[in-house]
Amino acid sequence: MQRIGIMGAGAWGSALAIAAARAGRAVILQGRDPQAMRAMAEQRENRRRLPGVRLPEAVEPTGEIERLGDCEAILLVVPAQVLRAALDTLAPHLPTETPLVICAKGIERSSGALMSEIVSERFSKQPQAVLSGPTFATEVGRGLPTAVSLASRDPALADDLVAALGSRTFRPYSADDPIGIEIGGAVKNVVAIACGIVTGRELGENARASLITRGLAEITRLALAKGGRAQSLMGLGGLGDLTLSCTSTQSRNYAHGLALGRRQDAPAGDDKPLTEGVATAAAVVALARRLGIEMPICEAVNAVLHGGETIEEAIELLLSRPFKAELS
């Protein structure tokens, strides 16, 4: 693979474009706002979302979606809640053999669908992979060492993508359980909000560590119910990503929870990217109920965000729910 397309030019899309260029690839970085993309091409920088990081010459920012048509793989890096609409715009330009790499994290609120399910619905035969792991975009942009899972049911595709995207500081590892990795990436945002709430209310780091632990257990239950494997959640796309999101104010979702816990207004506004876990909280709770899985942390977060529950009630739910044996 020599030519990589990136659909979505936010912080993560831009960082992935830079990583692919560092790996020696030619990169088409496509965003939906033509004016912003022209500015990016002129300034050689995504000043709004990834300021201070120079775009290598091999990255070509563009607003024209048809430019993705001749790429050998396309990374989907649009926000989860708009992926379906984005695929509609991509469809006319997409050869059936081009692999699609899901880099968006989340569950569609309106349908409860995973990103991979949305892609399969729209393009039933397209080769698919999922890229996920502990990745703050600014660190990847700056060339700090980062490792991710690259999972596909087709091991040859995973290996090709590892070879195409890997460099000394950005190291994808091939894996074969895209569902597990995808669910890890989606649901960790909801657990990060919970951890933010508890930390914002100054309940301590012991409590947060317990929530992370129980959070991974409930993520694993959902992954198993959807056909994923528990072991995948022990890896970069599970535990790695969860730990990162639940312990750093660089995480929007954690910061959102912190603000809630401190009774501040959530850090929002027109200029801010949306906090993915807010939408996914509702989706994951609906999905868990449909599948008959207990996900008390996601339930508590959803009750605060969408059910009118107070923070106090949610904290009670998060910390005091009795259970007999730790790992039952």
Added chain:
Amino acid sequence: MQRIGIMGAGAWGSALAIAAARAGRAVILQGRDPQAMRAMAEQRENRRRLPGVRLPEAVEPTGEIERLGDCEAILLVVPAQVLRAALDTLAPHLPTETPLVICAKGIERSSGALMSEIVSERFSKQPQAVLSGPTFATEVGRGLPTAVSLASRDPALADDLVAALGSRTFRPYSADDPIGIEIGGAVKNVVAIACGIVTGRELGENARASLITRGLAEITRLALAKGGRAQSLMGLGGLGDLTLSCTSTQSRNYAHGLALGRRQDAPAGDDKPLTEGVATAAAVVALARRLGIEMPICEAVNAVLHGGETIEEAIELLLSRPFKAELS
């Protein structure tokens, strides 16, 4: 169980004494320095190790080890490297049926023995349990919510201890794999030093999250080789404790690594409790080699601490070691 003995009056011993008192127990808190224990009894506070937290009336600080003799369970909270010597002083006063609860975390450097192995060697028939989890002592002392694993091969003993020590803010959960929990508690200190080194060298949070992930994998390999179960490492005594120690400057081991990474002198001195991971690093590497298990993170930390390796070489080992599939 009404009467609980605590052997070791450092920060963690004192916090556990307070937790047991809050659970309604009478507590003998025994320390080896009679003068310090008298001061503690008068001041109703462990001013040196747990300042600012009042000892409840039900806690009786004492320097007299024979006072532990009529307790219904004894929590062993002395540092790992001196547990063997401490047991010798306890032996003359210990009824054979009194359960011993291992709360010290570490592996004996001179022998490679786990704490449970040291206890079994000395008292072959004594009932045993392990208490471990994400627990900063100051938070437990202040009554912030904390959950721990309480593991024993005897489920009835685990349940009795859960009932004796549990309160609204300190919640033990019974488990049945003491080896897994014990290894989680011991080796996380070494991984925390590694995470501190990488963070101190400003390599970013993505890199730290990857180290935590790979760290849990190598801890799990050791636990399996010693007869523990992988699933236990997904719980409070594994992932929970590891995450806490690897992301907070409250952790002495993490702080020690941070200082190394920043090329500062390690935070030591006569008045500071020792950094357990420094001794355990050597022990765990020797043990892993004997058992034929790969533990590259512990190897790298040990090479810096005891092998004359530079931080740069260790970081290269920590971050660049090639491996094929993430979870192989």
